[in-house]
Amino acid sequence: MNEEQKQTYLEEYKKEKEDGVKFYPDVIYKDLLVAFGIFLLLLGLAIFMGVAAEPPADPSDSAYIPRPEWYFLFLFQMLKYFPGEIEWIGTVVIPTIAVLALLLLPFYDRSPFRHWKKRKVATAIMGLTVVGIVVLTIVAAATTPPQEETSLATNISDKIVLGQDLYSVHCVECHGAEGEGGEIVGVEGLEGVVVKSISSQDEMYTRSDDTFYAVIDYGQPDLGMPPFGLGYGGELSRGEIDAVVTFMRYTWDDRVEIPEEAAQAGAIPELGPDEIPSYEVHMEPIIKRYCVSCHRPGKKNNNYLMRTYQETMETGDHAPNVIPGDLNSNNILMINRQEIEAGGPMPPTRALKPELIEIFERWVAGGAPETAAEAAALSPTAEPTPTGETEVYPTP
8 A cells, every 4th residue: 555545545534433423323223123134034934934844863763864954065065075084174174274264364465455356365265265165055955865754743643643553564463453462373483472461551550651662662572572673673763663652652541632633533434324435535544553564565464465455455375355245255254253265363363343344344345446436436325434534433
């Protein structure tokens, strides 16, 4: 800066100082406006965008893809360029150099000018930093694979419904659909073992939720129960085990009341006098609750799967097990506790309730329709009952 420039600067500075800007209320007022604007922005983001709900952190879940918040994505991306033993370069050395370059900028950029066009060094360093952060953030967002969707329950009702589905798949074959226990049939390694009831007052009153959680998570190897927690080689995440425990507590502990929403979601709709049941409305919840635990891949079931309508109608070594209109179909004979070539009484440990057998028989006799619309077309006068309208019996 030459002498003329220096004098000009001092004169402008003196004039600005004489005019003056008071810290209070002028500067305080501006700061309040900016702070209020940022508050409104954050409030709007929270209301209209929010944060996606995720299941509880589970270190044993190797399928989870870690992904930080967007403002740390550029550092996350750096880890991909410096893997393994040189990771410290990307996580410590380069960020530290960048921060020091900005902190020490006033010491090595001594230009007296404030306009950005005349501060080439400062502008270049800051520009490269911003561009680098933006580019790394975009690359990280574009290349990180999406997180696999998981079952997520955010309230008690959702947990109960999810827990019932999980219990039906993983637990019914040994413990029964209503936790009644009994002699295990058809489970390799446990054939003939008698399991006590887990839905009795003796169990529900004397076992805490933590105890139930630990039993499901770790299993009881000495009693033949395998672990179900991911950390011990099982299939269930922490959130899923918690949902199963919640289902057990709210369903079998008479000291707590199941929420109406959850009770309706787990109910079987009532049939009208001439109504023909459909698979999607009536049969699917029954099959899911009482049959799928055994009739899924990897189980001893004569290759008969029942996870979908097509599997129920077409699979099995003795297919077809359901013949529309024929009450001598294998499934009808077996749920009526008959021994036939296709198998023995189903479910093995305990007969279905009479009202459920009636629904099953009316479905087969009516042509085994898949959808509510198909069932309505076959019914003489009845309209299909909406799912969850009324219960035939309380949720087990």
